[in-house]
Amino acid sequence: MKRFVPNALTLLNLFCGSIAVIFAVNNEFVTASVFVFLGIFFDFFDGFAARKLNVQSALGIQLDSLADMVTSGVVPGIIMFKMLHLAVGLPDGVTDWDSASSSFHFNLPVLPLAGLGITLASAYRLAKFNLDEDQQSYFKGLPTPANTLLIVSLPLIIEFQHSDLMNSMIINPWFLLGLTALSCYLLNSNITLFALKFKDWSFKNNVTRYSFIILSLIFLVLFQFAAIPLIIGTYIIMSVLDTVTSK
Template identity: 70%
Template sequence: MQLKNYIPNLITLLNLFCGSFAAILAVNNLFVAATAFVFLGIFFDFFDGFFARKLNVQSALGVQLDSLADMVTSGLVPGIIMFKLLSLASEGPSLKFASWSTFMQWEDFEIVPLALLGLCITLASAYRLAKFNIDEDQQSYFKGLPTPANTLLIISLPLILEFQNSDAMNAIILNTWFLLAITFLSCFLLNSNIKLFALKFKNWSFKDNAMRYIFIVLCLVLLIVLQFAGIPLIILLYILLSLISKESL
C-alpha cells in the first residue's frame, strides 16, 4: 500500500488527538485552551476528507475513523463544556461524594445534578453521527446540523464570556434556562431533517457556488463586527440560507 493511502487517516488521528486533549482541558476549566484545540481538530476534520478526495484514497475505514474522531472533538467536548457552564450557572444544590468503596473513590467530588443535562449534547451527537454513517443520501448536503457546526455554537459561549466582557451577554449566557434551551435546541438541530448545504466546492464558479460565497462573506462580516458573539448568528444564518436555498438540496 502506498504512503498516500495513510495521509487522510493520519490527519483524522490528529483531529482525535486534538479532541482528546481539548476534553482534558475542558474538564480542568481551561475553556479557552480547550476551544483552541477544538478549532484545530475541526481544521483537521475538514482536511482529512479534502486530501482523501484529492488523493483518491477514500475508504470505508476512513469514514468510520472520521466519525470516531468527530465523536470526541465534536461530541464529547461540547457536552463537557455545557456541563461546566450549567454547573457555573446553576444555583441549585450540588451532590458531594465521600469515599464510596475500595474500588471507586469520590473524594470531595461535587456535581450539580442539573448540569448532567449538558451531556445530552454528547448523546445527540453520537446518534447523529451513527445516522450519518448509514445515510447514503447526504452526499451534497447535510440532514440536520453537522456536529462541527454545533460544536462551534457551544464553544462560542465560553469565548464570549472570556473576551467580550459584556455584562448583558454574560448575564444571558450564565442563565440556567438559556443554557438548557441551547442544549435542547442543539440536540434537536443535530437530529432534525432540515437539509443544510455543504461547504464543498466542486469548482470555483460563483454561479455554481453563489450561496456558499455569500455565506462566507457574511460570516467574515459577522466575525469582524461582533467577534465571538457572531458565531451563534453564523449558525442561525447557515440554517436560514439553507432553508431559502434550493441549491444541492
C-alpha cells in the same frame, strides 16, 4: 503511502479532541477551544485530502466519526455541563487524591448533567450519518463540528467580549437548557443544510456558499466570538431558503 495521509489527519483531530477534553474538565475553556478549532481544522482537511488523493475508504469514514465523537461530541457536552454547573451556582467540588480514591462517591449535580445530552445527540447523529449514503453535497441536520463551534463560543464570548448583557444571558440556566435542547434537535433534525464543498469555483453555481462565506467574515470582523452563533443561525436560514427556492 498516500492512503495514510487522510487517516493521519483524522487521528490528529482525535488527538486534539482528547487534549480539549482534559482542558475542558479542568475549566480551561479557552485552551480547550484552541484544540477544538485545531481538531475541526484537521476534520475538514482529512475528507478534502481523501477526495483529492482518491483514497476514500470505509475505514476512513468510521475513523472520522470516532474522532468527531470526541472533538465534536464529548467536548461540547462537557463544556455545556460546566456552563450549567456555573449557572446554577454550584461549587466545583475539587477534592484531593486521597479523599477521591478512598471510596466511591457520586456527588454530581443532576441539572448540569443535561448538558451531556449534546454528547448523546452527537453520537446518534454521527451514527445516522454513517448509514446515510445520500449526504454527499448536503447535510441532513446540523453537522457536529458546527454545533460544537456554537457551544464553544459561549465561554469565549464571556472571556473576551466583556458584555454584561451577553454574559447575563449566557450564565442563565434556562438559556443554557434551552440551547441544549435546541442543539440536540438541530443535530438530528431533517433540515437540509448545504455543505461547503465546491464542485467548481464559479460564483453562479456557488452563490449560496460564497454569500455565506462573505457574511461570515463580516460578522467575525464586527462581532468577534459573538459572531459564531450569528453565523450558525445564518447558515441554517440560508440553507432553508436555498431549499425552498430550489424546489
